[in-house]
Amino acid sequence: MTLGCKLNFAESSAIAQQFVKAGFREVSANESADIFVVNTCTVTEHSEKKCRNIIRKIHRRNPSAVIYVTGCYAELKREEIEKIEGVSAVFGQKEKGSILSKSVESIFPACSYGERTRSFLKVQDGCNYFCTYCAIPYARGRSRSVPMDVLLSQARKIASKGVKEIVLTGVNIGDYEGGLLPVLKELDKVEGIERYRISSIEPNLLTDEMIDWISTSKKFQPHFHIPLQSGSDTVLKRMRRRYDTALFRSKIEYIRKKMGDVFFGIDVIAGFPGETEEEFNEELHFIRSIKPAFLHIFPYSKREGTVAYKMEGHLPESVKTQRVKALEELSDELHAEYCNRFKGSVQKVLFEGKVTGNGSLMGGYTGNYIRVERPYNELSIGKIEEVVL
Ligand code: SF4
Structure with a gap:
C-alpha cells in the first residue's frame, strides 16, 4: 500500500519486484495476504493519520498477517508506529531497500512497472534545502543521485516492457549531482520510450540551458510542474525558498518564448504561518498574471522539527480552508481557460x-x-x- 508522492510509488514498485524475485506473489490491495508493506508519507498531519488508519484496517482484516511499515512517516516517528497493533517491523527511509535484502544502500534505485503505459523512474532522493515548512529532508536525508548507468539500464528495461512514457521522479531532481541536463540528454536516446516528463523541479534549478535543450527534444513533453509555494515575496523569504516571484515569472516567460503554450502545474501552500490577507491577495494576483494551467494546493500543515513549527502567527483552520477554496476556484478557472485554448486542435x-x-x-x-x-x-x-x- 502506498501513500504520498510519485517517488513513493516508484519505490513501492521496486520493493514489490524484490518480493516477486524472492518467490512471493503480489496481490491487489484489497485481497488478503501473508505480508503487507505499507509505504507511508509524512507531508501533512492528514497523511500520517491516513497511514495509521490503513495499518489498523489491514490488521483488522488480516489479524495474522505480517505488516511491515516503511517510508517518511516511519523514518520520523518510528516509535509511534511501533505502538500500533499488528505492526511487525518498521523500516526507516534509508532501510527501505533492505526489507528483504538487509543491505542498507545510500540510495535505493526504483522504478514502477505496474502500468502498461507510464513508469515512474527515481532519479534522485533527499534534499539539502531545508525550506522552513518541510520535514522531507529530515525523513529522506541529504541529496543523493541514482548513477546515470543505473538510470539508463532501468529506462531500457522499462522500454522493453512496452511502456511508452517515463516520469522522472525525485525529491529535488534539479539537484542531481553533476547536473540534470546530461541525464535528460542520455535518457532521450533510449529507444522505445516516446515521452518523458519531469515530475517536479525547483524554479531556481531549471536553467535556461535546460529549457533550451528541452525545447528541441521530441520526447520531453510541453508540461512543467514547478513548485511556487507562495506568490508573495515576503512569504517566500519566510519559507526560505531560493527564488522570488520575479525569478519565477522569468522562467515561465522564457519557457513560453521557447516552447509556446505549455502546461504549467504549480504547487502552492495556503495559510503559511503569518500569511496576511495582503500577502494572500498578492499571491492570487501573481498567479493570475502568470496564468498556470493548474494549481496543486496544500493547506499548510504543522510539521514537528521544522523552523515554521515554532513560528508565530499560525492561522486558524477556518482561514486556511477559505484560502484553499479561493485557490481551488482560481485553479478551476485557469484550467478551463487552458483546455479551451486547445479545443478543436x-x-x-x-x-x-x-x-x-x-x-x-x-x-x-x-x-x-x-x-x-x-x-x-x-x-x-x-x-x-x-x-x-
Ligand atoms: S526543496 Fe524545500 S520543499 Fe522541496 S523537499 Fe527540499 S526542503 Fe522540502
Whole structure:
C-alpha cells in the first residue's frame, strides 16, 4: 500500500519486484495476504493519520498477517508506529531497500512497472534545502543521485516492457549531482520510450540551458510542474525558498518564448504561518498574471522539527480552508481557460486504460497534459493516437 508522492510509488514498485524475485506473489490491495508493506508519507498531519488508519484496517482484516511499515512517516516517528497493533517491523527511509535484502544502500534505485503505459523512474532522493515548512529532508536525508548507468539500464528495461512514457521522479531532481541536463540528454536516446516528463523541479534549478535543450527534444513533453509555494515575496523569504516571484515569472516567460503554450502545474501552500490577507491577495494576483494551467494546493500543515513549527502567527483552520477554496476556484478557472485554448486542435494522446468507475470509457493525456476520454477500445491502450479535442 502506498501513500504520498510519485517517488513513493516508484519505490513501492521496486520493493514489490524484490518480493516477486524472492518467490512471493503480489496481490491487489484489497485481497488478503501473508505480508503487507505499507509505504507511508509524512507531508501533512492528514497523511500520517491516513497511514495509521490503513495499518489498523489491514490488521483488522488480516489479524495474522505480517505488516511491515516503511517510508517518511516511519523514518520520523518510528516509535509511534511501533505502538500500533499488528505492526511487525518498521523500516526507516534509508532501510527501505533492505526489507528483504538487509543491505542498507545510500540510495535505493526504483522504478514502477505496474502500468502498461507510464513508469515512474527515481532519479534522485533527499534534499539539502531545508525550506522552513518541510520535514522531507529530515525523513529522506541529504541529496543523493541514482548513477546515470543505473538510470539508463532501468529506462531500457522499462522500454522493453512496452511502456511508452517515463516520469522522472525525485525529491529535488534539479539537484542531481553533476547536473540534470546530461541525464535528460542520455535518457532521450533510449529507444522505445516516446515521452518523458519531469515530475517536479525547483524554479531556481531549471536553467535556461535546460529549457533550451528541452525545447528541441521530441520526447520531453510541453508540461512543467514547478513548485511556487507562495506568490508573495515576503512569504517566500519566510519559507526560505531560493527564488522570488520575479525569478519565477522569468522562467515561465522564457519557457513560453521557447516552447509556446505549455502546461504549467504549480504547487502552492495556503495559510503559511503569518500569511496576511495582503500577502494572500498578492499571491492570487501573481498567479493570475502568470496564468498556470493548474494549481496543486496544500493547506499548510504543522510539521514537528521544522523552523515554521515554532513560528508565530499560525492561522486558524477556518482561514486556511477559505484560502484553499479561493485557490481551488482560481485553479478551476485557469484550467478551463487552458483546455479551451486547445479545443478543436489535433493532439497526440497516450491512452492508459479504462476510466475508474466507467468501464465504457478509456482515458489518457495529451503531451501537454490535457486529460482526454474516449469510448473504450482495447487496441488503443498503450498507444499514442491523434485525437481532435
Ligand atoms: S526543496 Fe524545500 S520543499 Fe522541496 S523537499 Fe527540499 S526542503 Fe522540502
